[in-house]
Amino acid sequence: MDIVYVRDLKIDAHIGIYEWEKRILQKIRIDLEMGWDNRIPAASDNIKDTLNYKTAAKRVVQLVEDSHYDLVERLAEAIADTLMREFSIPWIQVTVGKPGAVRGSSEVGVKIERGDRQWQMST
Numbered sequence: 001m002d003i004v005y006v007r008d009l010k011i012d013a014h015i016g017i018y019e020w021e022k023r024i025l026q027k028i029r030i031d032l033e034m035g036w037d038n039r040i041p042a043a044s045d046n047i048k049d050t051l052n053y054k055t056a057a058k059r060v061v062q063l064v065e066d067s068h069y070d071l072v073e074r075l076a077e078a079i080a081d082t083l084m085r086e087f088s089i090p091w092i093q094v095t096v097g098k099p100g101a102v103r104g105s106s107e108v109g110v111k112i113e114r115g116d117r118q119w120q121m122s123t
């Protein structure tokens with residue numbers, strides 16, 4: 001399966017389980033790996049045939065900025081669900097990281113995969 005990806009997308013989010021976290025914005029970091037048949041836009045050279053990484057990234061920024069979840073697990077699920085539904089993505093991997101949340105670690109977070117990884121591209 002081909003992939004369209006967005007790496008190291010940094011967004012200010014309301015996220016966290018503690019009261020003090022609910023009052024502040026924290027930087028989170030997002031990686032997306034999205035399954036797509038890239039042979040079609042490669043043949044047409046037309047943006048309409050792509051999974052447009054700019055549009056997808058902007059949708060994630062909007063979703064994160066409009067949300068306030070406790071857990072990174074919940075946010076990762078919301079991102080996966082929204083992108084799969086709105087962009088007809090067959091398989092997605094979403095990483096949500098909180099840099100600096102744990103002393104001594106550069107980043108903590110979750111990585112989830114949703115959809116059909118065996119999805120076959122049309123021939």
Ligand SMILES: Nc1nc2c(c(=O)[nH]1)N=C([C@H](O)[C@@H](O)CO)CN2
Pocket residue numbers: 015016017018021070071072073098101102
């Ligand atoms: N698996 C998780 N563990 C923790 C989370 C989380 O969202 N998922 N969140 C926190 C706190 O919000 C922490 O980031 C504050 O520093 C702790 N563990």
